Amino acid sequence: MKRRASKIIFGSALSVAAIAVAIDHTRHPLPEPIAVEQRATSADEGVATIEDQQSEEAPCAMDGAPCAMGEAPCSMD
């Protein structure tokens, strides 16, 4: 099939101002996150902090149980 066949004719009017206004209506201050240090207990009582984990492990991973604070700091672990 020629590339031209995959073209589509499309269109409608949309104002630039409408986009700006729509976005503006979603600007709302987010609540400030509570730092780990502000929690009542500390590492002295055996509570692991995110800093403890980040020193050796991944903070944001996502394996196995999605979204637990696992080995990776941002994983799905």
Added chain:
Amino acid sequence: MRDGRGTLQHGLGVMTWHELDQYISARTLLSAIVQLGRKETNPVLMILGGTTPNMEHRYPPDGMSFAQDCWRAFYHSHETPDKAPNEHGHFHIFARKKKESDEWTHVVGLAVDIVGQPVEWFAANKWVVRGIWHPATYLKRHLPPLDPHEDKNLAAQWLAALLGTYRDEINDLLVARDSFVETHSEKDDHTDVFEDRSIWKLAKCHIDLQSKLESVLTHHDTAS
């Protein structure tokens, strides 16, 4: 309206299928933004559900599934050495090829500012996100479809549509990520970079949402 050749004639512009996907994503994104605005909220506020975020926690607690559970994301806030300007927190966005698979790969991170607006895409280092690591060329070809208009959850719809709208930039970001690793690694398996705790982000890309939507939507709406 369809013409005799099976093409859609609905106005003035002409676009490829790739451009059409991006256009539909941008339209869905704008629709989601309008609905969020009417509710006087934004995606992060929705996900936080009226709670004050704790730096140890992820939101929502079980992650946010979208695009038929082939994509998942969670939002959190924590200190990092390379935060985006005015960053409040960030999404981590993962994908898998099939719903039955447990092989999640981190696709991209999305930093959000203190008023709930997306400000930066970033590619996280491997030690940060773990999971299966795929090169940019593989991800470009094998990422599952997003179909943002099918998601009923407004925050998920917003995120899926944002990913679809910025697909080109995300592809470029992942290419830049791989290039950074190739350039800075002295080992064949790149573990010296992948495990370097001083490197959180391998690449990043600024977001100007208003300009992007104007570019995608008004360009095609006025083309003839």
